[in-house]
Amino acid sequence: MATKGSGLKSTSINGVKMYMVSSQQRNPAPWDYQQKIELVQDVTFPTAMSRIKATPDGEFLIASGIYPPQIKVYELREFALKFERHFDSEIIDFQILDDDYSKLAFLCADRSVCLHAKYGKHYT
Numbered sequence: 001m002a003t004k005g006s007g008l009k010s011t012s013i014n015g016v017k018m019y020m021v022s023s024q025q026r027n028p029a030p031w032d033y034q035q036k037i038e039l040v041q042d043v044t045f046p047t048a049m050s051r052i053k054a055t056p057d058g059e060f061l062i063a064s065g066i067y068p069p070q071i072k073v074y075e076l077r078e079f080a081l082k083f084e085r086h087f088d089s090e091i092i093d094f095q096i097l098d099d100d101y102s103k104l105a106f107l108c109a110d111r112s113v114c115l116h117a118k119y120g121k122h123y124t
Helices: none
Strands: 010-013 016-019 048-054 060-066 070-075 080-086 091-096 103-108 113-117 120-123
Touching: 048 091, 060 091
Parallel strands: none
Antiparallel strands: 010 016, 048 060, 060 070, 070 080, 091 103, 103 113, 113 120
16 A cells, blocks of 8 residues: 655555655655654665664664674664674574663574674674
8 A cells, every 4th residue: 555645655565664765856845844754874785684673772773684694783873884793594583682782682593592792792
């Protein structure tokens, strides 16, 4: 289902609303400029992104991807990549264990659980 009334096109797939953003429009959009839309740049993975979660403090966005298996942490204050880490096995799921990215647990396809801290891999 696509909506066009507000000037910003959106589609809802399985209850998830997606917005189409493009720079082709030359006239100002008719929506209220008091509501800002800010985008995180370069949220890309070579093949696919499998999971994405925001930290409870709202400061960071953590995304996992496949082929090669990796995570990327984005700092939302800067709207940019903070760091990325590569894994030996595909990440099935992950959990944020603290308010920020300092404690993370990853469930991997090789049946391992990897615990990460700010400095890197802590324990597998």
